[in-house]
Amino acid sequence: MMKAIEYLLSIDLNYIVIGLIAVFFTLEHLLSTQFSFTDRGKHFWNSFLFQIVFLIGNIFWAIAFVFCIEWLNQKEIGLFFLIEIPVWLKLILGVMLLDLATYWFHRISHLVPLIWRFHRVHHSDTTMDSSSYFRSHPIEVLFWFGSAPILMSAIFGFDLLTIGMYFLVATPFLVIEHSNLRFPSWSDKTIGLVFTTPNLHKIHHDQDQYYTDSNFADIFILWDRIFGTFKYKPAEEVKLGLVEFDEPKKQTFWYLIRSPFINIEKI
Template identity: 55%
Template sequence: MDFLNKLLGINPNYIVIGFIAFFFSLEQITKTPFTFPSRIKHLLQNIQFQLVLIILNLFFVTFQVFIIQWLNSQHIGLLYLFELPLWVKLCLSVALYDITAYWVHRWTHRIPLLWRFHRVHHSDTTMDSSTVFRFHPIELLLVFGTGNILTAALFGTDVFSMALYYFVLYLFFFVQHANLHYPSWLNSTLGLLFVMPDHHRVHHQQDQYYTDSNYADVFILWDRIFGTFKIMPIDKMKYGLAEFDEEDKQNFLYLMRSPFVHIPRVHSNKRQPAQTNPD
């Protein structure tokens, strides 16, 4: 527990810097499944989202922590009904944060107003490790941040377990978005429980039939249980959204204001047969 305390005591911004330096470097020195030009330009565009998030999060994280700690002080939530060992409660809390994120993620695809913000992340036509940063700050802070508060209110999860969840989440995010080759056996082993890169790549497929699947962040189990799991061959994938294909729609300023602009959805007809149970 002392080690975990020290690990989670590290400034999360340092953790993110370490992850992007590691994965982005690997993408430049290894053979990758997709060949994309202008990687530095792409990185600089996406980093701007993270810089805005860091500034805004200085205010929101204080509010979020205050609310969750107040809920804990009142013993609100299902976990307070049971006496559980610390490690069991910690693992359960991570899973509970993740299943809430799964449902919030599904809502961002189904509710038009939320999709306007979430499509910023899906707009990336050349996905790599820096795509982890390409989220509209309003979505991360107000939508998913509210989801964390809701998790604490319903289940009694605390700030410490939320910090652990985000540490795990950052690692999964960088692994999932990185333009790297991974062994195919991961899908039929760890991929039975956890979200593997090939699973999340399907979620970034341009065809909305596939975009609206594989919503989980850490545990692919949620998609398997709730019927939203799909898989397709990696060589058939085309990233992004057709309505954002133009180069001038890939820059930071356009993407920041895009939720407030009416952009009709362009539906693709190029669909590969879904494989819902490849194992």
């Protein structure tokens, strides 16, 4: 079992992401989609540019990230260095605790105006599909995405195996959650009791701030249910994006890159 896990974790995560995007992007073209596109070509081009920036940012982020985790492990910093627990239990706890930390970091990115300036780039997408997973400002990718795992490693002593397992589980969730495919409503009332379903995550991308500030969890929607941020509305009633980014000129790659440094009034 551990050999299988180690083999999966040895695969470059970028290859996994690209493979998932290719599969779901193809399905979105072949099957009935949930949200219509007014200009799919322009959306694809924007997504492609964000994908390139995302992957390049991941390279620099990974170097610093691995250095920090290895340094913490060498110094034996964290609670798991004080207790003896099986590897399988450490992996399960690691995935759950890292997802909990990501929930809070995600929630903070909506509450702190400076961080929201960068995070709103992800929410500005009015025609979401699986490639929207990449639609994040490079500064947010470099300085914010790795903060939760590093902090949790300092507290609990997570190693690269545990963190790798978290990303291996979280990445498919994130790609599927952003996909422009129809999912049955019954999945929200069954799977959605514990896990984040695509319909529940799309509510998080609704233009209405009441819904935007909800359903923050990447894997376990349970965190939103526990901490009072769970919201529900039928998927067909969701209107994606941010009102202040509705104009076509505000959907271009270069505008979105500059947008955190522009005073855009929240509507």
